[in-house]
Amino acid sequence: DQQVKQNSPSLSVQEGRISILNCDYTNSMFDYFLWYKKYPAEGPTFLISISSIKDKNEDGRFTVFLNKSAKHLSLHIVPSQPGDSAVYFCAASTMEYGNKLVFGAGTILRVKS
C-alpha cells in the first residue's frame, strides 16, 4: 500500500517559469514532510521540509505548501533553472512509525533552456 504518492512520473518546464511538483498521502498520522532532490547515480539531497502545524514554508526559490484536509503537498520552484533538472522525491514521517521516512516514487523534472 503506497502511503505517499507522486502521480506525475515526469514534468517538463521552460527555464524561468514555475515548476509545481505534487505529492499526496493517505496516512493522516504523518506530521512531517520533506522534499529531496536526486541527480542520477547520486544520493538524494535534502531540499526543504514542512511540519503539519504549518501550511507553507519558503526557502529561496523553493516553497512547499501543505493542505492537510486534502492530504496534499506541493513543491514550487520559481524561477526554474536548468540545474533544477533532477528527480524530486517527497517523503513523510510520523512518530507512530518511529520517524522513519516513507518516500514517494519520485517525479523527474526537466527544465528546458
Place this chain on the structure above:
Amino acid sequence: DGGITQSPKYLFRKEGQNVTLSCEQNLNHDAMYWYRQDPGQGLRLIYYSQIVNDFQKGDIAEGYSVSREKKESFPLTVTSAQKNPTAFYLCASSIGGGLAKNIQYFGAGTRLSVL
C-alpha cells in the same frame, strides 16, 4: 568535511556470494538507515538503527543483514538469500533521538549488479 561515505561505488556479485556494502558517517548522528532504489520506484527501507548495537528491520529486510558496532559505521551485507539484489543502495543518517524533524542525509550510493 562532514558527510556520509559509501563504498564501493560499484559492486558486482556472483551467484551464491555474500557482499558487504560499507557506510561511514562523521556527522555524529545516532540513527542510520539503508535503502534500496529500483528504477521508477521510490526508496524502500531495508534496515535502520537508532543507536549503537541496536537495529530493526525495515520494509524489505529479507536477504539482508546489518551490524552497528560503532556509531559511525553501518555496513549492509547482501546475502545469497536475496534473489534480486541488482539495485542502487543508499545509506542515510539522521540526528535521531525520536525527534519529530527527522531530516536524513544520504551518501552517494552503491550500485550493485549480479554477474
